[in-house]
Amino acid sequence: MQKKRNITLKELAKALELSISTVSRALNNHPDISEPTKEKVQKLAEKHNYVPNLFASGFRSHRTHILGVIVPNISHYFTSTILKGILEKAENSGYRVIISESKNDEKKQSEMLQTMMQFGVDGILMALSRRTKSIDDILKIVNRIPLVMFDKVSGKIPCTQVVINEEEAAYNAIEHLINIGKRRIAIIKETEGSFNSEKRFEGYLRALREHDLPIDEKIILSTEDISLSKGRMMANVLLSLKKRPDAIFAITDSAAIGVIKALNKFKVNIPDEIAVVGFSNSVNSTIISPSLSTVDQPGHQIGRTAVKYLIEEIENPKEDLVTRTIEIKTNLIVRDSSFKV
Amino acid sequence: MQKKRNITLKELAKALELSISTVSRALNNHPDISEPTKEKVQKLAEKHNYVPNLFASGFRSHRTHILGVIVPNISHYFTSTILKGILEKAENSGYRVIISESKNDEKKQSEMLQTMMQFGVDGILMALSRRTKSIDDILKIVNRIPLVMFDKVSGKIPCTQVVINEEEAAYNAIEHLINIGKRRIAIIKETEGSFNSEKRFEGYLRALREHDLPIDEKIILSTEDISLSKGRMMANVLLSLKKRPDAIFAITDSAAIGVIKALNKFKVNIPDEIAVVGFSNSVNSTIISPSLSTVDQPGHQIGRTAVKYLIEEIENPKEDLVTRTIEIKTNLIVRDSSFKV
DNA sequence: CTGAAAGCGCTTACAG
DNA sequence: CTGAAAGCGCTTACAG
Incomplete structure (x- = not known):
C-alpha cells in the first residue's frame, strides 16, 4: 500500500508561494510574521493535516524530547505504578518515554543504556537491576547525559536518586x-x-x-x-x-x-x-x-518526582555531578x- | 556541566584523514572498503566510544525503528504481561518501543496517536480504550502507517487484530x-x-x-x-x-x-x-x-505475536488494508x- | 578502494 | 515582514 507521506514544510511553501523559512516561522507563531500570512499558512497546514517531523527538528536542535527508562521488571506491580507516574509527568512536560526491561541482567542493562544513548534520549531514568556488580557503564553515561535513579539505587553513582525512606x-x-x-x-x-x-x-x-x-x-x-x-x-x-x-x-x-x-x-x-x-x-x-x-x-509519586528532577537537569545543565538523595515518605x-x- | 558530546563521523574522519563516506562505510562493514582501513576505523571508533546517531540515520532513511504502543492502563497485570512480550520481541528485532497510556480516555487516545505520528514511529500497536465511540482518528492512522490492534479491538478498523479466543x-x-x-x-x-x-x-x-x-x-x-x-x-x-x-x-x-x-x-x-x-x-x-x-x-504471547505481525507489515508494505484476526488460544x-x- | 556531493526536514543567524 | 543559505549527522548514488 502506498502509505500517504506526511506533508512537509517545503510542499506547503510551494503551494503558498512562500519560502520555507516563512512557513516554518508562521507555524511556530514567530512574532516577525504578519497576521494574514500566519493565518493563510496555518489554515493550509491544518487542511493538509501537517504534523512537524519531530525527528528532523529534534535532530537539528540536538534535543529529542525522549526519556529512556530502564527497569528490572515491568510487570512487577510496584514498578508499574512508578511507570504510570513517569508517563504522566513526562507527557505533561512534553516528553515521550522509551521503556526497557533489564530483566535483572547486568549485561542487558548495559546494552539498554547503550541503545538509549544511540537513540539520543535527552535523559535516563533507571532502577538498578539486582546484583549489579559493575557500575562502570553507568558511570560513563552519567558523564554524558542526565541520569536519575529510583527505587533500586547505588550510592556509588553520582546522580540524583529518588527513593523511599x-x-x-x-x-x-x-x-x-x-x-x-x-x-x-x-x-x-x-x-x-x-x-x-x-x-x-x-x-x-x-x-x-x-x-x-x-x-x-x-x-x-x-x-x-x-x-x-x-x-x-x-x-x-x-x-x-x-x-x-x-x-x-x-x-x-x-x-x-x-x-x-x-x-x-x-x-x-x-x-x-x-x-x-x-x-x-x-x-x-x-x-x-x-x-x-x-x-x-507511593510508586506514582516516585515516578513523577524522578521525572521532575530529570527534566530539571536536562533543561538546566549543572557543572558538577553530585549524589543527591530525595526521600519519599511512606505510610x-x-x-x-x-x-x- | 559540559556533557561530552558523542563523537561524530566527521571527527573520526578528520582524525583518520579519511573521508566521511569511507568512515561510514567502514563502520557499516561495506564490502568496498579494504580490510586494513576497516580495522583502523573500527579501532578508533571503539576507542572513542562512537555510537551512531540513530536520529540522524533514521531521519535520513525515513525509518525510526521505533514502535508506538498505546494501552488503556499500564499497571493492569494482564497488560503488563503483554507489554513484556512486546518489549522482548521488539528489542530482539531491533526496534525500540514508546509506550503511552490512554487511561480509557478517548481524547487522550487520539492525542497519543497524533504524537506517535509526529515522532515518526514505524508502526503502532494498540488496545482500544474502553468506550471508544469514534474511530475516525484511528482510520486516518491506518492509512498512513501500519497498525496492529490487540486485546481490545474493533471489527470496524481494517487492520491486523490479535485477540484471544x-x-x-x-x-x-x-x-x-x-x-x-x-x-x-x-x-x-x-x-x-x-x-x-x-x-x-x-x-x-x-x-x-x-x-x-x-x-x-x-x-x-x-x-x-x-x-x-x-x-x-x-x-x-x-x-x-x-x-x-x-x-x-x-x-x-x-x-x-x-x-x-x-x-x-x-x-x-x-x-x-x-x-x-x-x-x-x-x-x-x-x-x-x-x-x-x-x-x-497468555499475555506474553499476545504481545510477541502482535509485534511479529506489525514488523512484517512495516517491512513488507501491502497494497490494501484488510481486517485480519489472529486468535491466541487460552487454557x-x-x-x-x-x-x- | 576512496571521495565529493546531495539530501533527509527542519531551524535560525544573517541580510535585506 | 520575508527569503537565501547553512547546518544538524548520516547514507548513498555517482564518479574516478
Whole structure:
C-alpha cells in the first residue's frame, strides 16, 4: 500500500508561494510574521493535516524530547505504578518515554543504556537491576547525559536518586509491632545485601535496639530471591524453632503472603499468636486473608518526582555531578495481620 | 556541566584523514572498503566510544525503528504481561518501543496517536480504550502507517487484530461448570458491550444452549465498570434471589474475587454450594482462598505475536488494508473454586 | 578502494 | 515582514 507521506514544510511553501523559512516561522507563531500570512499558512497546514517531523527538528536542535527508562521488571506491580507516574509527568512536560526491561541482567542493562544513548534520549531514568556488580557503564553515561535513579539505587553513582525512606519505614513497621505487644520479631530479608534490603534491615535493628529488645540471629533469616514460596519456607523454619517468634516482618509483600499461607496451613492464629507485616502494599495484600499490614510505597509519586528532577537537569545543565538523595515518605497501613493483639 | 558530546563521523574522519563516506562505510562493514582501513576505523571508533546517531540515520532513511504502543492502563497485570512480550520481541528485532497510556480516555487516545505520528514511529500497536465511540482518528492512522490492534479491538478498523479466543474460552469455562454438575450458572458481565464482554457472553449463551440449559435473565448481571467491589455487590444480589445460582462466571478475575469474598462472608461453601470461575489468571487468583479457577490469557504471547505481525507489515508494505484476526488460544485453569463438586 | 556531493526536514543567524 | 543559505549527522548514488 502506498502509505500517504506526511506533508512537509517545503510542499506547503510551494503551494503558498512562500519560502520555507516563512512557513516554518508562521507555524511556530514567530512574532516577525504578519497576521494574514500566519493565518493563510496555518489554515493550509491544518487542511493538509501537517504534523512537524519531530525527528528532523529534534535532530537539528540536538534535543529529542525522549526519556529512556530502564527497569528490572515491568510487570512487577510496584514498578508499574512508578511507570504510570513517569508517563504522566513526562507527557505533561512534553516528553515521550522509551521503556526497557533489564530483566535483572547486568549485561542487558548495559546494552539498554547503550541503545538509549544511540537513540539520543535527552535523559535516563533507571532502577538498578539486582546484583549489579559493575557500575562502570553507568558511570560513563552519567558523564554524558542526565541520569536519575529510583527505587533500586547505588550510592556509588553520582546522580540524583529518588527513593523511599526505607530505613524509617522498616523502623515504623517494627515499632508498630512492638506497640501491639510483640517482643520477639523475626525478619525475612535478602541474602545479597541490596540497597533496599540493607536499609530495611537497619531500620529493624534500630527499632529493636531503641526499645531494648534483644537481637537474635536465629530469627533473622535471609533468602536469595525473595518470593512467595521462599516466604512460605522461611515461615516453616520459624515455626520449627523452639522459641517461636510472635511477629514476622518480611521485607516484601510476596514473602509476607507466603508467610501467611504457611501460618494459615498450620492454623496459627494471626495476629494473636504471630503477627505479620509486609512491604509494598501490593494489590495482593488486600486479597489474602487475613489482610496484610504493609508499608505503602507511593510508586506514582516516585515516578513523577524522578521525572521532575530529570527534566530539571536536562533543561538546566549543572557543572558538577553530585549524589543527591530525595526521600519519599511512606505510610504503614495496618490491616488484620497485625491489628490490635 | 559540559556533557561530552558523542563523537561524530566527521571527527573520526578528520582524525583518520579519511573521508566521511569511507568512515561510514567502514563502520557499516561495506564490502568496498579494504580490510586494513576497516580495522583502523573500527579501532578508533571503539576507542572513542562512537555510537551512531540513530536520529540522524533514521531521519535520513525515513525509518525510526521505533514502535508506538498505546494501552488503556499500564499497571493492569494482564497488560503488563503483554507489554513484556512486546518489549522482548521488539528489542530482539531491533526496534525500540514508546509506550503511552490512554487511561480509557478517548481524547487522550487520539492525542497519543497524533504524537506517535509526529515522532515518526514505524508502526503502532494498540488496545482500544474502553468506550471508544469514534474511530475516525484511528482510520486516518491506518492509512498512513501500519497498525496492529490487540486485546481490545474493533471489527470496524481494517487492520491486523490479535485477540484471544474469547468466545471459545468462555464456552469452555461454562462447559467445565456443567461437567462438574452445575445447572444454574450466573454470569457477571459489562453493561456497555465491549468486544471482549460480548464475545464472552456469546460463549456463555452457546454453552447453555448446546447443553439444553435454560437461559434465565435473572442470573445474567451487568455492571458498568467491572471491579472487585462490583463483583461483591453482584454476588450479594445473586445470594438474595429465591432461586440462587449454583455457579457464577465473572468475566474478569477481579469481579470473581469480589464474588468469592462475598460468598466467604456469608459462609457459602465454594465450590459445593456455588462454584466460581474468573477470567485472566491474574496473580490474585492464587492468593484468594479458595484459589480461583480462571482462564489463562497468555499475555506474553499476545504481545510477541502482535509485534511479529506489525514488523512484517512495516517491512513488507501491502497494497490494501484488510481486517485480519489472529486468535491466541487460552487454557482454563481449574483450581479450588470449581474443583470436583 | 576512496571521495565529493546531495539530501533527509527542519531551524535560525544573517541580510535585506 | 520575508527569503537565501547553512547546518544538524548520516547514507548513498555517482564518479574516478
